Amino acid sequence: MLVRDPGCTVLLRVGGVSMQGAGIGDGDLLVVDCGLEPRPGQVVVARLGDGFTVKRLVRWRGGLALAAAHPAYPLLPLPADGDHQLLGVARCVIRRC
Amino acid sequence: MVLATVLIDGNNFYASCEAVVDPAVIGRPLVVLSNNDGCIVSRSAEARALGIAMGTPYFKVRAQLERHGVVVRSSNYALYADMSQRLMSTLERWVEDLEIYSIDEAFGLLHRPAGGDLGDWGRALRRQVLCHLGLPVAVGIAGTKVLAKIANRAAKVDPARGGVLDLAAVADVEALLETIAIEDVWGIGRRLARWCRLRGVAHARALRDMPAGELRRQCGVVGLRLQQELQGHACLPLISVAPAKQETCVSRSFSEPVQSLAQLREALATYLVRAAEKLRQQRQRAGAITVFARTSPFAPASFYSASATVTLPLASNDTAVLLAAALPLAERLFRPHRALAKAGVLLQQLQPDDLLQHHLLVPTTPEQQRRRERLMAVIDGLNRRYGRGAVQWAACGLQPAWAMRRSRLSRAATTCLAQIPRVLAR
Numbered sequence: 001m002l003v004r005d006p007g008c009t010v011l012l013r014v015g016g017v018s019m020q021g022a023g024i025g026d027g028d029l030l031v032v033d034c035g036l037e038p039r040p041g042q043v044v045v046a047r048l049g050d051g052f053t054v055k056r057l058v059r060w061r062g063g064l065a066l067a068a069a070h071p072a073y074p075l076l077p078l079p080a081d082g083d084h085q086l087l088g089v090a091r092c093v094i095r096r097c
Numbered sequence: 098m099v100l101a102t103v104l105i106d107g108n109n110f111y112a113s114c115e116a117v118v119d120p121a122v123i124g125r126p127l128v129v130l131s132n133n134d135g136c137i138v139s140r141s142a143e144a145r146a147l148g149i150a151m152g153t154p155y156f157k158v159r160a161q162l163e164r165h166g167v168v169v170r171s172s173n174y175a176l177y178a179d180m181s182q183r184l185m186s187t188l189e190r191w192v193e194d195l196e197i198y199s200i201d202e203a204f205g206l207l208h209r210p211a212g213g214d215l216g217d218w219g220r221a222l223r224r225q226v227l228c229h230l231g232l233p234v235a236v237g238i239a240g241t242k243v244l245a246k247i248a249n250r251a252a253k254v255d256p257a258r259g260g261v262l263d264l265a266a267v268a269d270v271e272a273l274l275e276t277i278a279i280e281d282v283w284g285i286g287r288r289l290a291r292w293c294r295l296r297g298v299a300h301a302r303a304l305r306d307m308p309a310g311e312l313r314r315q316c317g318v319v320g321l322r323l324q325q326e327l328q329g330h331a332c333l334p335l336i337s338v339a340p341a342k343q344e345t346c347v348s349r350s351f352s353e354p355v356q357s358l359a360q361l362r363e364a365l366a367t368y369l370v371r372a373a374e375k376l377r378q379q380r381q382r383a384g385a386i387t388v389f390a391r392t393s394p395f396a397p398a399s400f401y402s403a404s405a406t407v408t409l410p411l412a413s414n415d416t417a418v419l420l421a422a423a424l425p426l427a428e429r430l431f432r433p434h435r436a437l438a439k440a441g442v443l444l445q446q447l448q449p450d451d452l453l454q455h456h457l458l459v460p461t462t463p464e465q466q467r468r469r470e471r472l473m474a475v476i477d478g479l480n481r482r483y484g485r486g487a488v489q490w491a492a493c494g495l496q497p498a499w500a501m502r503r504s505r506l507s508r509a510a511t512t513c514l515a516q517i518p519r520v521l522a523r
């Protein structure tokens with residue numbers, strides 16, 4: 001249930017609170033499937049410059065953008081020629097009780 | 098139905114793995130060092146472009162690397178092995194038969210549709226590996242293994258080909274074969290390459306077309322097979338099932354010379370623990386253990402090398418049994434005032450672990466046997482889950498001085514929960 005395909009599944013540790021509204025908290029473990037094509041509406045992991053980030057992929061002005069689930073964080077547009085890469089789709093969150 | 102042979106080969110595999118788990122190094126020159134941070138064994142495309150040669154000793158180019166801001170990494174075997182497994186399990190779904198040839202290379206067999214070009218198939222495979230695993234690979238497709246190697250090489254060398262080449266779609270195969278130097282043909286040793294050169298056979302096309310009789314006289318059936326493969330007659334079958342291993346060896350060079358018997362025992366114990374783990378993974382038991390040690394070959398005047406073997410009364414893969422049998426041998430290897438540079442253990446007379454014969458002199462009940470097996474399984478499981486060394490045998494010592502130098506190791510980002518990369522929600 002957690003892992004669709006072990007070959008292209010990775011675990012990442014979340015740092016920060018920008019996805020709190022989507023139930024993804026600081027320190028949670030994220031199960032990410034790199035074998036699924038990220039689609040708007042999904043929570044995705046992207047490479048922005050030299051770091052990984054987790055956000056919701058949304059349509060924006062005819063293109064795509066990354067949206068946080070927290071009022072304090074701005075929308076991050078993804079220009080077609082920008083230094084970014086959609087890496088995979090977050091499938092579930094593992095949190096210590 | 099025509100069969101096509103495909104060779105998939107990772108580009109700069111170790112360097113590419115490092116970039117998969119650390120986006121900060123993408124686009125930067127990066128090199129990976131061999132054991133003990135000795136030589137450069139893998140370079141990113143950017144490091145290649147700086148003219149840094151493969152195999153260069155690190156100390157020689159250290160200043161140059163720093164000047165160019167090159168990222169330097171120690172070999173992270175856990176990461177490379179895990180990425181390799183992921184790569185191979187992806188490839189298995191794309192071909193009908195897979196032969197894993199090395200950590201980043203595999204041959205596959207697939208059906209070629211009548212008159213069909215497999216270039217699109219290769220590009221789709223390449224895209225999936227890149228998207229799913231983040232690894233760039235080159236795909237060479239042809240009728241035989243030797244030609245698939247050549248197609249792969251051509252796909253890599255010429256950026257216009259986009260990493261994929263189906264030889265069947267190449268208009269001028271002759272010309273392409275003439276760009277492959279004889280030394281670069283798969284299976285040609287250095288000696289045979291020199292012999293070909295002396296005969297004016299300088300490239301793959303010339304080797305393909307030289308008189309078979311001459312080749313046969315010089316290098317027998319091996320050379321003939323090579324030539325037939327170049328002509329498009331497949332005679333090297335895919336070896337998809339690795340034969341059961343006859344021996345398992347673990348050996349390492351020390352970061353600092355080992356001068357005491359206690360240190361040598363610790364080193365041998367460490368290698369034996371690792372070898373026993375491999376043995377259980379292979380579902381085998383060992384009937385004999387050889388331990389060996391030597392001084393540095395760079396000081397030939399005082400070179401010393403020794404080995405000692407013990408035969409077990411009953412074949413085993415129980416770490417405790419192997420340690421008890423092998424560690425006393427350390428005394429036979431050790432000489433005072435001989436600074437040892439390398440040691441290792443070799444497990445021999447391997448047999449499947451379900452064929453255990455009982456021995457009159459080693460009374461163990463099946464119940465005792467099963468308990469030991471469960472203990473080993475628990476230890477292996479813990480070490481797999483929490484990282485090697487989570488459960489350690491006391492004989493191996495704590496933080497030994499002789500251990501391999503890997504000062505620039507990246508994290509076990511895909512295999513160890515404590516070391517996975519962070520994703521920012523900021």
Ligand SMILES: [Mg+2]
Nearest residue numbers: 106107108201
């Ligand atoms: Mg390679």
